[in-house]
Amino acid sequence: MSSFALLIIYFLSINTPEICGSDAGIKITTSLHGEAYLQYSFRKDSERLPEYMVSQVDFNSPAVNLLLGKIAFDATSWKGEFSMMSGTYSRDNLAHEIGILKNINSMWLSYAPSETMDILAGIYSSHIGVESPIGKECLVPTRSIVADNSPYYESGIRIRHQANNATYAIHLLNGWQRSSIDSLGILPAIGYEYSANTEQLNYRFSGFIGKISHDTSDGIRYYQHLGATYQIDPNFIVSASLDIGMQQKKEIQAWIFAPLIMGQWSLNESLKAHGRLEYYHDPEGMIISSLSGLSGFGYSMGIDWSYSNVILFRAEWRQIHAMRDNQDVNIMGIHAQWAIMNEL
Numbered sequence: 537m538s539s540f541a542l543l544i545i546y547f548l549s550i551n552t553p554e555i556c557g558s559d560a561g562i563k564i565t566t567s568l569h570g571e572a573y574l575q576y577s578f579r580k581d582s583e584r585l586p587e588y589m590v591s592q593v594d595f596n597s598p599a600v601n602l603l604l605g606k607i608a609f610d611a612t613s614w615k616g617e618f619s620m621m622s623g624t625y626s627r628d629n630l631a632h633e634i635g636i637l638k639n640i641n642s643m644w645l646s647y648a649p650s651e652t653m654d655i656l657a658g659i660y661s662s663h664i665g666v667e668s669p670i671g672k673e674c675l676v677p678t679r680s681i682v683a684d685n686s687p688y689y690e691s692g693i694r695i696r697h698q699a700n701n702a703t704y705a706i707h708l709l710n711g712w713q714r715s716s717i718d719s720l721g722i723l724p725a726i727g728y729e730y731s732a733n734t735e736q737l738n739y740r741f742s743g744f745i746g747k748i749s750h751d752t753s754d755g756i757r758y759y760q761h762l763g764a765t766y767q768i769d770p771n772f773i774v775s776a777s778l779d780i781g782m783q784q785k786k787e788i789q790a791w792i793f794a795p796l797i798m799g800q801w802s803l804n805e806s807l808k809a810h811g812r813l814e815y816y817h818d819p820e821g822m823i824i825s826s827l828s829g830l831s832g833f834g835y836s837m838g839i840d841w842s843y844s845n846v847i848l849f850r851a852e853w854r855q856i857h858a859m860r861d862n863q864d865v866n867i868m869g870i871h872a873q874w875a876i877m878n879e880l
Contacts (some may be wrong), residue, residue, distance in 0.1 A: 563610045568876045571601040571623070571671045575869040585865060586858070588824040590629040591669065591679040591849040592869065593711070601625050601871075602669060604641055615647045617660075625669055629688060634716040634834075641669075642690070656694040659715050662687035663694075663707060663729045663742045664762040666777045666796075675775055675800040676836055677850035681816040682779050682794040685823045686761070687713035687744075705729040710747040712757060722746040739764035755784030757822075771802040783822050790822035808840040810852075832858045848873045 577583075577595040585593040592601050606619035619641040630638045644658030667674050667683040673705040711723030725746020732739060744759040763777035775798045782791040801807035812835060819829040838852030850871040857864050 539833060545666065557664065559614060565606075565608045565610075567604075567606045568608070569602065569670060569672070569874070571603075572598060572872045573601055573677075573869055573871045574598045575867050578868075579864075585867075588685060588830065589679075589681070590684045591625050592623055592677070592871070593628060599624050601671070604670070606642070609770050613648045613740040614646070615648075615654075617642050619643075629669075629684075629713075632714070632716075634718065637715045640715065652699060653695075653697050655783040656696070657692070657722075659689060659691045660694065662690050662713070663705065663727055663740075664759070664761045664779075665745065666740075666775050666798075671833040671850075671871065671873045672848055672875055675773065675798045676810045676812050677838065677840075677852050677873070678836065678854060678869065680796050680798075680812060680814045681830075681832060681834060681856070682777070682796055682814065685816070685818075686759070686779065687714060689715070692725075692727075697832070701734065702730070702732040709744075711746065712744065720750045723749070736767045737764065739768075751846070753786045757781065757783040772799070776800045781822060784821065785820065785825075788820050790818075790820035792816070792818040792822050794818075808842075809838070810840065811837040813837070830858060832856055846874055846876065 573592050574597070575592065575595050583595055599625045602621055602623040602625045604619055604621040606617065608617040609615065614716040620639050621641045622639060626639055626641075634715065642659055642661065644652050644656055644660045646656035661668070664686050667679055667682055669679070669688045671677055677827060690709050690713060692707055694705055694707050694773055696703060696705040705728070707727030707729070709725040709727055710717065711725055714723060723746065725744060727742065727744050729740065729742040731741070740761070740763050742761050744757065748754060748757050759779070759781035761777060761779050761871040763775070765773065765775040767773050777796045779794040780792065782789065784790070794814070794816045796812070796814045798810070800808055800810045802808050814834045816830060816832045818824050819831060821829045824830045834854070836852050836854040838850060840848060840850045842848045850873065852869045852871070854867045854869065855864065
């Protein structure tokens with residue numbers, strides 16, 4: 537059902553009346569994005585990544601991480617977007633959502649009362665992190681531990697102000713990466729964000745304060761992210777982040793600490809090399825509560841080959857070392873990522 541809906545979204549604009557074109561001052565964009573992968577694990581007793589990971593998780597057989605269809609419109613002051621998805625990413629990361637919300641990637645509408653301010657409401661991309669669930673937008677083909685354990689999306693209201701090269705935003709949210717509203721109501725939370733950019737440097741200071749469940753033993757979560765991307769020269773780009781957080785869980789003061797650095801080097805127009813170093817320390821299970829905490833170190837390295845702007849083939853060697861239980865994960869992966877866009 538969800539795959540059929542994705543095809544409808546992509547082909548919807550082909551027969552859109554001309555009134556929706558540029559003559560009416562409305563631009564409609566449709567896109568279809570896909571990611572297939574094949575990963576081989578050197579641990580014979582494992583069929584997937586540890587359960588605290590949600591992106592590119594399956595081993596030893598071809599799989600689709602993400603199939604995403606999107607339609608968006610831009611009418612000067614008004615903008616909107618709707619997108620649906622399927623794949624192993626949505627299967628695992630949206631398992632807690634209700635009904636069709638398990639396949640909704642975005643569904644929002646925004647209004648700009650002035651050139652420097654806009655108000656958005658709905659389901660939209662998270663304001664935390666330097667990585668995206670869409671592989672082509674990331675320096676490396678797989679996601680880090682901290683990315684898979686912080687919000688990729690959120691629902692609520694965003695009020696944003698832009699001044700020169702800086703952006704300020706406040707987010708009134710329904711919990712921690714949550715679109716559904718159950719019989720117990722919303723989970724009140726607030727997000728904040730400051731970002732700025734220069735010709736070579738982009739950086740963001742963002743955070744979250746709020747409830748993450750209706751369980752009274754779960755206290756308020758405080759989460760802070762600092763991320764930056766630096767274009768050292770036309771061929772070399774580096775992205776780094778630091779995430780810290782704390783939360784009262786039952787009678788324990790839980791906390792996390794997660795530094796990350798990634799880089800990508802263009803060898804020529806078609807070839808790029810990439811790598812990542814990461815550390816994730818969640819000793820009391822603040823976020824990775826399915827385990828008795830996690831203290832893990834990881835690295836990856838690989839190479840990309842692009843065929844035009846549509847198709848990208850990526851190879852990566854990745855290791856995650858869980859230092860508490862000595863359960864190493866060693867993976868060799870091949871990824872194919874593609875995107876098709878149509879504008880009216």
